[in-house]
Amino acid sequence: MKKPIFIAILLVAVLLCGFAVPNDVIYTEGKSTVKYQEGYVEDVFIGDVYDSGDTVTTGLDGFVELDQAGLTLKINPDTVFTLQEKEEKGEKTGVFSLALGSIKFRYDKITGKEPMIQTASCAAGVRGTEFSVYAGADGSALIVVDSGLVEVESEGKSVQLTAEEGVEVQPGEPPGEKFVVQRDQIDYKSWNDEKINRMLSDPTDAIQSVLARLAFYIENATEYWEFYSESRDKLDSEREKMVELLNKEGKDAALKYDAEIVTPIRDMTRASFLNYRYYSLAALSLRRYVVGRMYVLLKSQYIVNMNSSIYQRFIDRYAEILNAFEKSIVPYLVEADI
Amino acid sequence: MKKLPYLLLVLVLFASCASIQRSKDEGNIERISELINTGQADKLYAMTELPFLLDQEIVLLGKDVQTFWSTIVEVGFKVEEPVLERGVKVGPESYKEFYDSMEVRTFFNKYLKKKSRLLELKTNTSQRILLLVTDTLFTRTIHGFKGPY
Numbered sequence: 001m002k003k004p005i006f007i008a009i010l011l012v013a014v015l016l017c018g019f020a021v022p023n024d025v026i027y028t029e030g031k032s033t034v035k036y037q038e039g040y041v042e043d044v045f046i047g048d049v050y051d052s053g054d055t056v057t058t059g060l061d062g063f064v065e066l067d068q069a070g071l072t073l074k075i076n077p078d079t080v081f082t083l084q085e086k087e088e089k090g091e092k093t094g095v096f097s098l099a100l101g102s103i104k105f106r107y108d109k110i111t112g113k114e115p116m117i118q119t120a121s122c123a124a125g126v127r128g129t130e131f132s133v134y135a136g137a138d139g140s141a142l143i144v145v146d147s148g149l150v151e152v153e154s155e156g157k158s159v160q161l162t163a164e165e166g167v168e169v170q171p172g173e174p175p176g177e178k179f180v181v182q183r184d185q186i187d188y189k190s191w192n193d194e195k196i197n198r199m200l201s202d203p204t205d206a207i208q209s210v211l212a213r214l215a216f217y218i219e220n221a222t223e224y225w226e227f228y229s230e231s232r233d234k235l236d237s238e239r240e241k242m243v244e245l246l247n248k249e250g251k252d253a254a255l256k257y258d259a260e261i262v263t264p265i266r267d268m269t270r271a272s273f274l275n276y277r278y279y280s281l282a283a284l285s286l287r288r289y290v291v292g293r294m295y296v297l298l299k300s301q302y303i304v305n306m307n308s309s310i311y312q313r314f315i316d317r318y319a320e321i322l323n324a325f326e327k328s329i330v331p332y333l334v335e336a337d338i
Numbered sequence: 339m340k341k342l343p344y345l346l347l348v349l350v351l352f353a354s355c356a357s358i359q360r361s362k363d364e365g366n367i368e369r370i371s372e373l374i375n376t377g378q379a380d381k382l383y384a385m386t387e388l389p390f391l392l393d394q395e396i397v398l399l400g401k402d403v404q405t406f407w408s409t410i411v412e413v414g415f416k417v418e419e420p421v422l423e424r425g426v427k428v429g430p431e432s433y434k435e436f437y438d439s440m441e442v443r444t445f446f447n448k449y450l451k452k453k454s455r456l457l458e459l460k461t462n463t464s465q466r467i468l469l470l471v472t473d474t475l476f477t478r479t480i481h482g483f484k485g486p487y
Contacts, residue, residue: 039448060401078401100399292395296402299392300409303486322394330440338396338444 023050023066023073023083030061030077039336052094053281055082058101071114074104076188079135080289084118086278087271097282098141099289102134102188110148120213120286122154122169131161134188136195137297138206139171139213139290146183171290172212196297203298203314210290211321217283218328224276225332231269238262280332287325291318363425366471366478367459371417379407382480389449391470391482394437396445406483419462428454428470435468436484450481461486 025048032044037053044056044064056064057080064075075081079101086095094115096103107114107129114126117133119141124133127149134142143152144166151160152167157174159167166181199206238261246254295318302311373382383404390397390406397403426432433446435456454472461467470482 057399078399080399288396288398292397293399293402295395296392296397296406297409300406301413303410303415304413326439333440335444335448338441338448 023068024048025050025064026067026072027063027065029063031059032062032064032075033057033059037336039338050083052083052085055080057081070108070111072106072108074106076102076104079103080285082281082285084278084281085274086116087274088116090271092271092274095278097285098133098135099285100135100137100293102132104130104132106130107148118282119169120210120290121171121173122152122175125151125153127151132186134186134191136192137290137293138195138199139210139286140195141169142186142191143167143169144181144186171209173209199294200297200301203294203310204317207291207294207314207317207321210286210294211317211324214283214286214321214324217279217286218324221276221279221283221329221332224272224279228269228272228276231265231272235262235265235269238265276332280329281337283325283329284333284337287321287329291321294318360422360425362473363455363457364422366455366473367420367422367457367469369478370469370471370480371420371459374411375416375418377411379404379411382407385478386480387449387472389445390480391436391442391445391484393484394439394442396441417459417461417467420459420467421461422457423460423466424456424458426456428456432456436470436482454481 025044025046028044028046033041033056034044034048034050035041035055035057037051044062050056050066056066056075058064058075058077060077062077062079066073066075073081073096080099081101081103082097082099084095084097086093093113095118096105096115097118099120105117105126107126110127110129117124117126119133119135120139121141122143124143129148130146131148131150132144132146134144136142143150143161145161145163147163149160149162151158152169152175154169155172155174159175159178161167161178164180164182165178166186167178168176170176238257242254242257242262245257294314298311298314302308305311370382370385373385383400386403386407388398388400388403390403392406397406428446428450433443436442436446450470451472453474454470457469457471459467459469465486467483467485467487469480469484472479472481
């Protein structure tokens with residue numbers, strides 16, 4: 001079963017090439033790496049161009065500035081950031097996925113087709129020109145707007161932020177209350193340390209929230225995989241009919257059939273592929289950077305006392321996450337994702 | 339009959355290679371245990387290659403590896419009187435000793451070197467630890483840690 005999935009992913013990945021907006025590295029300092037969609041890792045250099053599926057990781061002293069046609073992204077130290085794409089309302093949308101750390105976004109102009117910003121706990125729609133997004137070790141997010149408007153959505157509820165407003169979102173919960181915040185007032189390290197301390201004081205609660213978020217990704221990945229699977233079968237069968245038509249009635253009839261029947265199915269197949277990959281990779285990011293970091297923190301903290309009830313309760317929930325991930329997300333991943 | 343001395347020589351060479359390898363494996367577990375026991379987290383971090391495998395978790399960030407080594411020494415974790423139980427070259431099925439999953443299998447296939455070794459050590463409290471280590475003439479690299487179990 002896995003091989004056909006892999007081949008299908010490769011085939012459609014080839015079809016998808018060239019749609020993404022390139023992101024040029026215009027400045028970098030310290031140690032930062034990029035993991036390309038194909039799976040290999042290299043250091044970040046000025047002049048590199050990154051596309052959908054690539055992940056930039058900045059080290060403790062790393063900083064990267066990307067330029068994407070009128071948008072500047074300042075990726076701060078200790079950040080994991082992925083360029084992704086998904087299909088929404090019939091259109092391909094870019095997604096900036098922030099797994100950990102913080103990024104400042106600055107738009108020269110707003111066109112209405114700005115990429116969505118995704119963290120482990122929320123999505124933000126961009127209407128503003130300058131804002132920062134922070135992703136904490138426990139999966140929570142903090143969005144702070146310097147100017148313009150940003151809409152933050154989580155668990156079906158949304159909140160609009162204007163200049164000098166911020167909001168925090170916990171994984172599996174709707175956005176919290178808005179608050180007033182001055183430009184560049186947030187210290188990511190202190191904010192993240194507070195998240196880590198809270199997580200360590202009640203690790204079971206923290207991992208339970210992540211489990212809820214993972215369930216959301218699994219539901220969507222599964223749903224889009226089923227759409228994709230059905231569409232692909234239908235596409236194969238319609239293509240065969242088109243070839244028959246070509247042989248029987250000639251090129252014009254086949255082209256007409258292609259435009260009217262095959263192309264819409266191909267678009268649907270491509271869209272569902274994009275979305276099941278998007279949700280699978282979002283789940284992988286959650287597993288790797290949020291759940292993984294929780295595990296490292298808890299395991300090291302309790303390594304001399306692994307029978308502790310706090311640790312055991314955490315491990316029970318962790319095992320649930322691992323099982324759900326392996327059963328429902330791993331079949332949609334390829335080795336290059338790891 | 340004339341071939342017998344050559345055969346014996348090959349056997350002696352083979353045995354001495356195995357014994358050299360064993361002493362290298364023992365040297366590795368002793369050094370790593372010593373660094374843990376003496377709280378030298380920075381040296382452990384410097385020896386660790388990313389990605390690092392902690393049990394079934396593929397750790398991609400240097401900060402997390404730093405946190406792991408520094409916290410285990412801070413909380414007083416020790417590897418007392420380590421004895422090498424087993425040292426084997428990593429093979430196609432070795433990943434199962436860490437965790438049987440597609441992610442861990444991929445980690446072994448993709449990130450370990452041809453010369454990487456799986457070392458199993460036992461402490462004086464009968465706890466076991468697995469280490470993934472690669473050493474060359476001048477360097478020793480840690481790729482993974484599992485346990486104690």
